[in-house]
Amino acid sequence: MSKLIWKLLTKKRRSATQGIPPGKEDLAWVTNTVTLIYGQRDAVLVDTFLSEQHSKELVDWVVESGQNLTTIYVTHAHGDHFFGLKLLLDKFPSAKAIATAPVVAAIQDQIKPEYIQSVWEPRFPGQLPSQLVAPEVLEGDTFYLEGEELKVVQLGHTDTSHTTALYVPSIGLAIAGDCVYNNTHLYLAECDAAARNEWLRALAKIESLNPKAVIAGHGVLHPDNSPRHIEETRRYLRDFVASVASTSTARELYETMLSLHPDCVNPGSLWAAAKASKPS
Numbered sequence: 001m002s003k004l005i006w007k008l009l010t011k012k013r014r015s016a017t018q019g020i021p022p023g024k025e026d027l028a029w030v031t032n033t034v035t036l037i038y039g040q041r042d043a044v045l046v047d048t049f050l051s052e053q054h055s056k057e058l059v060d061w062v063v064e065s066g067q068n069l070t071t072i073y074v075t076h077a078h079g080d081h082f083f084g085l086k087l088l089l090d091k092f093p094s095a096k097a098i099a100t101a102p103v104v105a106a107i108q109d110q111i112k113p114e115y116i117q118s119v120w121e122p123r124f125p126g127q128l129p130s131q132l133v134a135p136e137v138l139e140g141d142t143f144y145l146e147g148e149e150l151k152v153v154q155l156g157h158t159d160t161s162h163t164t165a166l167y168v169p170s171i172g173l174a175i176a177g178d179c180v181y182n183n184t185h186l187y188l189a190e191c192d193a194a195a196r197n198e199w200l201r202a203l204a205k206i207e208s209l210n211p212k213a214v215i216a217g218h219g220v221l222h223p224d225n226s227p228r229h230i231e232e233t234r235r236y237l238r239d240f241v242a243s244v245a246s247t248s249t250a251r252e253l254y255e256t257m258l259s260l261h262p263d264c265v266n267p268g269s270l271w272a273a274a275k276a277s278k279p280s
């Protein structure tokens with residue numbers, strides 16, 4: 001029997017997309033979820049948070065776990081999943097931050113000062129950690145925690161390009177990164193029709209692992225980690241594809257998707273996707 005266990009830390013933040021049409025203000029927030037997998041002594045953290053405040057709370061949470069952090073794995077190159085790296089590495093200097101080669105390359109681009117100043121700082125003024133670093137390249141697709149395998153699953157384009165999940169076969173745990181969402185509007189602004197199909201194939205790939213638990217990158221504050229969120233994410237994507245075909249303006253697409261998914265949080269993500277797929 002595996003001796004690995006896991007726990008989650010979930011933080012709520014404001015949406016990266018502002019200026020949405022009025023009417024859904026109460027849903028205008030999003031969560032990020034990080035996973036700590038641990039054994040008798042050592043731990044692996046999957047993803048970090050965006051803001052300096054949440055990153056400090058994450059450091060405290062890992063310290064309180066009493067575990068020796070050996071590795072931080074980053075699933076994909078979006079700042080809300082890796083901005084906290086430097087604060088963790090400062091606290092755990094023997095830990096290693098890793099990601100696949102294309103993710104590391106994209107992160108190196110994204111932490112350039114001009115990108116931070118033009119994209120992230122205006123959205124989260126004064127809230128980002130002052131020092132940002134990229135992970136190192138993981139060679140191969142497997143690393144270990146107390147002798148047990150952790151496998152990188154290449155997902156291609158989901159909410160951005162070259163995304164990954166991390167699968168722990170011994171406990172049937174799939175940490176889906178941003179391939180699976182829970183009750184949250186998907187971030188489809190970086191997706192054309194081909195990328196949406198790639199996302200559908202990525203969902204099938206996670207499903208084929210037959211995981212016992214699926215960690216959604218964005219979801220509710222107290223997630224149930226059910227594999228059913230794979231199918232829910234698939235349904236949302238198919239609804240979006242059908243709605244792109246049946247509407248003519250961004251506003252119409254936005255309203256159509258809201259009527260199909262009225263309770264999802266973070267309508268800003270949908271608004272960004274609607275504007276990207278139907279530029280006026």
Ligand SMILES: [Zn+2]
Pocket residue numbers: 078080081178217218
């Ligand atoms: Zn994300």
